[in-house]
Amino acid sequence: MTDDIIDVQAVRGLVETDPDTVLVDVRTPAEYESSHIAGAVNLPLQAVDRHLERIVSGVRGRMVLVCQSGNRARQCQDRLAAAGLRGAVVMSGGMNAWEAQGAPVVRGRQRWALERQVRLVAGSVVLVSVLASLLWPPAVAAAGIIGAGLTFAAVTDTCAMGMALARLPYNQPRNAVDVGASLDRLAVDR
Structure with missing residues (x-):
């Protein structure tokens, strides 16, 4: 250390x-x-x-x-x-x-940790957008947006989704x- x-x-x-x-x-x-x-x-x-x-x-x-x-x-x-x-x-x-x-x-x-909530929301949006793109191909763009957001979060060591989730009543x-x-x-x- x-x-x-x-x-x-x-x-x-x-x-x-x-x-x-x-x-x-x-x-x-x-x-x-x-x-x-x-x-x-x-x-x-x-x-x-x-x-x-x-x-x-x-x-x-x-x-x-x-x-x-x-x-x-x-x-x-x-x-x-x-x-x-x-x-x-x-x-x-x-x-x-x-x-x-x-x-x-x-x-x-007891609540889920904020990081776990981010993984649930991001993963769910990606999954739903990919499945929806089978019926409507432009829906895959949502997966790309989430991917870009996660990449930005990793590079900057910040997380807009986490900050937004922290404001929800469940997280108060x-x-x-x-x-x-x-x-x-x-x-x-x-």
Whole structure:
């Protein structure tokens, strides 16, 4: 592992031995509500840009960034580093790795992970458009559009479909995340 990426065992060790370690979960509030690491602060990636100055100037202790697989956490790490905060590390494999190793989680209302929802919607549109093209050949264009969108998402490490799905009522938490309270928790001297 590099210095800016650490594995689940290292994170567990930090949480147990270093009271200044703060886990920042950058997933959507609904994903966080489904399952999260006890004590983790939910600060959705979408909120990071709006609060970069406060995060960079107020963080105390070691910051470990967590998402579902590690991709959004790396995006957050890049944004924080560009703003001047260089000490944040990413938990390799995210919550997928955490849960695969049997580490404890706090569970709430269960939902499919956003990445799984994107695969379902994209795959369904492609399948339906290909089948529809047997009757009406221009319908295959929808499959091409989805393919282009997925390619763009991979190249830019963003996902418009995921951002759209995150806004659906199904993906909204029962209680909205209080970004201000999350930011306050980051700045508390431990």
